[in-house]
Amino acid sequence: MSVVDHLPILIIIIPLIAAPLCVLFDSAKVSWLLALAACIFSFIGSIKLLNTITASGPISYSLGGWQPPWGIEYRLDLLSIILLLLLTSIASLVVLFARYSVEQEISKNRIVPFYATLLLAIAGLSGICISGDVFNLFVFLEISSIASYTLISLGKDRRALNAAFKYLVMGTIGATFILIGIGFLYMQTGTLNMQDLSERLPSLYDNRTIRAGFAFLTVGICLKLALFPLHLWLPNAYAYAPSVVSAFLAATATKVAVYMLLRFLLTVFDFNFSLNTMPLDVILIALGSVAIVSSSLVAIFQVNLKRLLAYSSIAQLGYISLSIGLASKLGIASAIIHLFNHALMKGALFLALGAMIYKVGGAELKHCQGMLKRMPLTSLAIIIGGLSLIGIPGTAGFISKWYMINASLEAGLWPLALLILFGSLLAIIYVWKMVEAITLQPSTSTATAPLTRDEAPLTMLVPIWALVIANIYYGINTELTVSLAQRAANILVGGY
Amino acid sequence: MSNIAGLFNYWVVIFLMMAGFFVVISQGNLVKKIIGLSLFQASAFILYISIGHVSGGEVPIYVEGSNLYSNPLPHVLILTAIVVSVSTTAVGLAIIIRIKETYNTVEEDEIQIIDNRKDDEDEPVEEEHPAEQKEDQS
Numbered sequence: 001m002s003v004v005d006h007l008p009i010l011i012i013i014i015p016l017i018a019a020p021l022c023v024l025f026d027s028a029k030v031s032w033l034l035a036l037a038a039c040i041f042s043f044i045g046s047i048k049l050l051n052t053i054t055a056s057g058p059i060s061y062s063l064g065g066w067q068p069p070w071g072i073e074y075r076l077d078l079l080s081i082i083l084l085l086l087l088t089s090i091a092s093l094v095v096l097f098a099r100y101s102v103e104q105e106i107s108k109n110r111i112v113p114f115y116a117t118l119l120l121a122i123a124g125l126s127g128i129c130i131s132g133d134v135f136n137l138f139v140f141l142e143i144s145s146i147a148s149y150t151l152i153s154l155g156k157d158r159r160a161l162n163a164a165f166k167y168l169v170m171g172t173i174g175a176t177f178i179l180i181g182i183g184f185l186y187m188q189t190g191t192l193n194m195q196d197l198s199e200r201l202p203s204l205y206d207n208r209t210i211r212a213g214f215a216f217l218t219v220g221i222c223l224k225l226a227l228f229p230l231h232l233w234l235p236n237a238y239a240y241a242p243s244v245v246s247a248f249l250a251a252t253a254t255k256v257a258v259y260m261l262l263r264f265l266l267t268v269f270d271f272n273f274s275l276n277t278m279p280l281d282v283i284l285i286a287l288g289s290v291a292i293v294s295s296s297l298v299a300i301f302q303v304n305l306k307r308l309l310a311y312s313s314i315a316q317l318g319y320i321s322l323s324i325g326l327a328s329k330l331g332i333a334s335a336i337i338h339l340f341n342h343a344l345m346k347g348a349l350f351l352a353l354g355a356m357i358y359k360v361g362g363a364e365l366k367h368c369q370g371m372l373k374r375m376p377l378t379s380l381a382i383i384i385g386g387l388s389l390i391g392i393p394g395t396a397g398f399i400s401k402w403y404m405i406n407a408s409l410e411a412g413l414w415p416l417a418l419l420i421l422f423g424s425l426l427a428i429i430y431v432w433k434m435v436e437a438i439t440l441q442p443s444t445s446t447a448t449a450p451l452t453r454d455e456a457p458l459t460m461l462v463p464i465w466a467l468v469i470a471n472i473y474y475g476i477n478t479e480l481t482v483s484l485a486q487r488a489a490n491i492l493v494g495g496y
Numbered sequence: 497m498s499n500i501a502g503l504f505n506y507w508v509v510i511f512l513m514m515a516g517f518f519v520v521i522s523q524g525n526l527v528k529k530i531i532g533l534s535l536f537q538a539s540a541f542i543l544y545i546s547i548g549h550v551s552g553g554e555v556p557i558y559v560e561g562s563n564l565y566s567n568p569l570p571h572v573l574i575l576t577a578i579v580v581s582v583s584t585t586a587v588g589l590a591i592i593i594r595i596k597e598t599y600n601t602v603e604e605d606e607i608q609i610i611d612n613r614k615d616d617e618d619e620p621v622e623e624e625h626p627a628e629q630k631e632d633q634s
Contacts, residue, residue, distance in 0.1 A: 142580040405579045
C-alpha cells in the first residue's frame with residue numbers, strides 16, 4: 001500500500017502527532033509553523049481523497065487491518081469528504097490568520113498550548129467526519145469538545161471562563177446522551193459499525209429500545225448543534241473566545257454536528273424511519289422556524305458584533321435544520337449547500353472581526369466608527385460577508401437561500417418560504433447596523449483610532465479575502481457545491 | 497415482580513442519571529455541578545457494563561470446556577468512556593480554578609452579579625492574571 005491508501009488515517013494522525021510536538025518544541029513560532037504544515041497537509045490530502053471518491057465511489061479503510069464489522073472502519077463518502085474539505089481548508093486559513101492575532105489576545109505562556117489544543121480540535125473534528133464506527137465517532141467528538149472547551153477558556157475577557165464552563169456542562173450532557181443512545185443501539189444489534197447497523201436496524205424499527213436510542217442520539221446531537229432551545233451555550237462561547245477560536249468553531253464545529261445529525265438520521269437509521277415514521281420532521285421545522293425568527297430578532301439588539309454574529313449563527317442553524325425537516329432530497333441537498341456556504345461567510349466575518357480587534361482593540365459597534373477609512377480592506381470584507389449572510393444575488397448566501405425556498409415550495413409549504421424571506425429581512429437589519437457603523441459614522445475623538453490608514457498585516461488579510469472571494473465564487477459558479485451536495489443527498493436519501 | 501428485581505441494574509442507572517442531572521441543574525456551586533456531571537456520566541457506564549452480562553455466562557477468558565461467556569466488548573468500550581469522563585472532569589476543575597482566581601468565588605449567582613456590575617461601567621472587562629504577575633515580579 002502506498003501513502004495515498006493510508007490518507008484517511010493520516011489526515012487524523014498528522015495533527016494528532018503535531019499537537020504534542022508543539023509542546024515539546026515550546027516555541028510560539030515553531031508551533032505555528034507545525035500547525036500550519038499539519039493543516040495544509042490535511043487539506044491537500046482531502047483534495048486527493050475528493051478526487052478518488054468522485055471518480056470511484058466511497059473509500060473504506062480498515063484500521064489496523066481488522067475487517068470492518070469487527071474492527072474499526074473509516075469510511076469516506078461524498079458527505080464526509082465535503083465536510084472534511086471544508087474543515088481542513090478553514091483550519092488552514094484560520095491557523096495562517098492566528099499568528100498575530102494570538103500574540104495579542106492570548107498571554108505569552110499560553111500560546112504554545114493554544115496551538116496544541118487547536119490541533120487536537122482539528123484532529124477530533126476530522127475524525128468525526130471520517131469514522132464509520134459509532135463509538136469511535138463518540139471518542140472523536142469528545143476529543144474535539146474537550147479541546148474546544150479549553151480553547152474558549154483562553155479568551156482575554158474573563159467572562160470566557162464562565163462561557164467555557166457552561167459549554168462544558170451542556171456539551172458533556174449532550175455527549176453522554178449520545179453515548180447512551182449508542183449503548184441502546186448496541187444492546188439490540190450487537191454492532192457498532194455504521195454500515196452493519198444500517199443493515200440490521202430496519203427489522204427492529206418497532207423496537208422500543210431502538211426508538212429510545214434514536215431519541216437520545218437526536219437530543220444529544222442537537223445539543224452540540226445548538227438547535228433552538230438547546231443553544232444557550234453558544235452566544236457567550238463565541239463572543240468571549242479568542243477571535244481565532246470563534247472563527248474556527250463558528251465555521252466548523254456546529255457544521256460537523258450537522259454532519260453527525262445527517263449521518264445518524266440518514267445512514268445509520270434510514271430516511272423513511274427518521275423523518276416519516278418518527279415525527280422528527282415536524283419538530284425540526286418548528287424549532288428551526290423559531291430559531292430563525294427569535295435569534296435574528298435578538299441579533300438586532302446586540303452591541304457586541306461577535307455576539308451578534310453568534311446569534312445569527314443560531315438562526316442559520318435554524319435554516320439548516322428546517323431544510324432537513326422538509327424531508328425531501330432537495331431539502332437535504334439545500335441543507336448541505338447552506339452548511340458549506342454558511343461556513344464560508346461566518347469564517348470570513350469572524351476573521352474580519354478578529355483583524356478589527358487586532359487593530360482597534362474591540363468588536364463593539366463603537367469600535368467600528370471610521371473603520372472604512374482606517375482599514376478599508378477589512379471593512380470591505382465585512383460588508384461582502386454581510387451581504388452573503390443576507391443572501392444578496394451574486395454571493396454564496398443567495399444560492400443556499402434559493403435552494404431552501406425551492407425545497408419548501410416543492411414540499412408545498414409556502415409559509416416556510418415566506419419565513420425564510422422574513423429571516424433574510426431581519427438579517428438585513430442587523431447587517432445594516434454593522435455596515436452603517438463602518439461606513440457612515442465618522443470617527444469620534446473619544447475613539448482610540450486616529451484617522452490614518454492602518455490595515456491589518458498580510459497573513460490576516462489573505463485568509464479573510466480567500467474566504468470572501470470564495471463567497472463570491474460560489475455565488476456565481478455553483479457547479480461544485482450544488483452538484484456535490486445533490487449527489488451526496490441522493491446517496492443519503494437512497495431510493496426515496 | 498421478578499422482572500422489576502431482574503432489572504435492578506437499570507433502576508440504578510435511572511436513579512443515578514436523574515440524581516446527577518438534578519444536581520447539575522439545581523446547584524449553583526460550580527464544583528457541585530461537576531460532581532453531578534460525573535454522577536450523570538457514571539450512570540451511562542453502569543448501563544454499558546450491564547449490557548455485557550450474559551445470564552449463566554462465565555468470565556470472558558478462554559477456559560477448556562466452556563462456551564458461554566459474558567461479552568467483554570462493552571467493558572472495553574466503557575474504559576474509553578471513563579477516560580473521557582476523567583478528562584472532562586479535569587478540564588472542568590481547571591476552569592473552576594481559574595474562575596476562582598479571577599472572581600474569587602465559585603458560586604454561579606455571585607459571578608453573575610460581578611459580571612453585571614462590570615457591564616454597567618461600560619468598560620471592556622480585562623481578565624487579570626494574578627499568577628503571572630507574581631511570576632514577572634520574581
